[in-house]
Amino acid sequence: MNPEHLIIFDTTLRDGEQSPGASMTREEKVRIARQLEKMRVDVIEAGFPAASEGDFEAVRAVANAVRNSTVCGLARALERDIDRAGEALRSASSSRIHTFIATSAIHMEKKLRMSPEQVIEQAVKAVQWARRYTDDVEFSPEDAGRSDPDFLCRVLEAVINAGARTLNIPDTVGYSLPDQFGALIRTLRERIPNADKAIFSVHCHNDLGLAVANSISAVLNGARQVECTINGLGERAGNAALEEVVMAVRTRADVFGCTTRIDATQIVPASRLVASITGFAVQPNKAIVGINAFAHESGIHQDGVLKHRETYEIMRAEEVGWSANKMVLGKHSGRNAFRTRLTELGIELASEEAVNAAFVRFKTLADKKHEIFDQDLHALVSDENFDGVPEAYKLVSLKVCSETGEIPRACVVVTVHGEEKSACAEGSGPVDATFKAMEQLAESQTELVLYSVNSITTGTDAQGEVTVRLTKAGRIVNGQGADTDIVVASAIAYLDALNALHLTFERAHPQI
Numbered sequence: 001m002n003p004e005h006l007i008i009f010d011t012t013l014r015d016g017e018q019s020p021g022a023s024m025t026r027e028e029k030v031r032i033a034r035q036l037e038k039m040r041v042d043v044i045e046a047g048f049p050a051a052s053e054g055d056f057e058a059v060r061a062v063a064n065a066v067r068n069s070t071v072c073g074l075a076r077a078l079e080r081d082i083d084r085a086g087e088a089l090r091s092a093s094s095s096r097i098h099t100f101i102a103t104s105a106i107h108m109e110k111k112l113r114m115s116p117e118q119v120i121e122q123a124v125k126a127v128q129w130a131r132r133y134t135d136d137v138e139f140s141p142e143d144a145g146r147s148d149p150d151f152l153c154r155v156l157e158a159v160i161n162a163g164a165r166t167l168n169i170p171d172t173v174g175y176s177l178p179d180q181f182g183a184l185i186r187t188l189r190e191r192i193p194n195a196d197k198a199i200f201s202v203h204c205h206n207d208l209g210l211a212v213a214n215s216i217s218a219v220l221n222g223a224r225q226v227e228c229t230i231n232g233l234g235e236r237a238g239n240a241a242l243e244e245v246v247m248a249v250r251t252r253a254d255v256f257g258c259t260t261r262i263d264a265t266q267i268v269p270a271s272r273l274v275a276s277i278t279g280f281a282v283q284p285n286k287a288i289v290g291i292n293a294f295a296h297e298s299g300i301h302q303d304g305v306l307k308h309r310e311t312y313e314i315m316r317a318e319e320v321g322w323s324a325n326k327m328v329l330g331k332h333s334g335r336n337a338f339r340t341r342l343t344e345l346g347i348e349l350a351s352e353e354a355v356n357a358a359f360v361r362f363k364t365l366a367d368k369k370h371e372i373f374d375q376d377l378h379a380l381v382s383d384e385n386f387d388g389v390p391e392a393y394k395l396v397s398l399k400v401c402s403e404t405g406e407i408p409r410a411c412v413v414v415t416v417h418g419e420e421k422s423a424c425a426e427g428s429g430p431v432d433a434t435f436k437a438m439e440q441l442a443e444s445q446t447e448l449v450l451y452s453v454n455s456i457t458t459g460t461d462a463q464g465e466v467t468v469r470l471t472k473a474g475r476i477v478n479g480q481g482a483d484t485d486i487v488v489a490s491a492i493a494y495l496d497a498l499n500a501l502h503l504t505f506e507r508a509h510p511q512i
């Protein structure tokens, strides 16, 4: 018997973006969406169009850019949300509207203040309304993991009759256990009379570290769509990690009656792209995409792998897109070589000006660092301002004095809305002094909640990739910067975060 198709529904751009501090610009979302399309993801949930003007525009941009994956927009079970989603998705070659309403007693009573009958009525109306825009309508009973299964059966039967093609069962708060969650999927499939008219999907959160286990258990019990995110990004502790679900199904094909159409060699590039855009570094021991995922440290393991790889390896690193840290370009490389390598890496810059600007940065970097690796190129283009929106703050120059026994001091020159300004400050270290000097100029009154430095490649000439997370009045923004001088990288990242604060829109939260 041919294995059935398991639909991979990626929600990095929607639920993933709900990770505090992971907000992305429209252009960043388009870049990630293109990578997801290249990876052959079936459905890309691009955002929640009713949440803000920014979300609406981002979903519209993704719908325009993607041709080979279905593009989905989230909507509460409200006509105005669904209209916004329908409008944002108008130019998609294949579109889906995902509408949801909570079905657990606690959510219905305390949050929605609605009776179960009212919830069923609103769910049915929402699905019917969404069908005005597309035949591909997905319905989610939010907090299904804590909902009464009898009630779930009633709601789901009604929305199938109303035209829902996919029934997504979310474990919204990550409370379920694998056996229990698998049994819930089986029960729903067996008890809902018209269950065969819809595909069962799952959407698991990772509060107990069980999101992937719960998703896998659901697949073993007949779910044929998994909602997941790159690197397991998502609300609170995140969602099921796409790379883990895909590789579990592929590596253990002996136990699954289904396969995905994912091009696994695109997994590591996708993981890198999402990590660099969001600033959420991947932990070294993270399955599949962590830097140590295929590293054998102990002598016994190394010996075994050298004698026969399969003694300790169940997957091949190349299968998921790990390639040698190969040197690709240097200071003698020309514009053509640079452009060709970007294309090979799946990086498309928006305009000729963006390519030129990136090339200038590449040449500057190549003067400081002889070997330019793929990771350097990814970082380099992440620093490009793809939006074409003029940046409020730009670094002109930075001078830092740091000496044993002396207080570190930094002097910065920054353009603020085109006007050059300078300031000097002392700090507990060179980075602290730099940030203090910049804050004197920006007067942003933001709070620094995260500062991290990662080495992009190996060696002391490697670029440091810095992430800065700032918060102000409940809004959280990230900034990134990369340079061989980590103080300069820090300054760039700080200004990048300040620029993001200018660009981000207030957005509603889908679960409110």
Ligand code: KIV
Residues within 6 Å of the ligand: 015, 100, 140, 142, 143, 170, 171, 172, 173, 203, 205, 510
């Ligand atoms: O976790 C959740 O319940 C969701 C829904 C909107 C599907 O993200």
Ligand code: ZN
Residues within 6 Å of the ligand: 015, 170, 172, 203, 205, 235
């Ligand atoms: Zn969710």
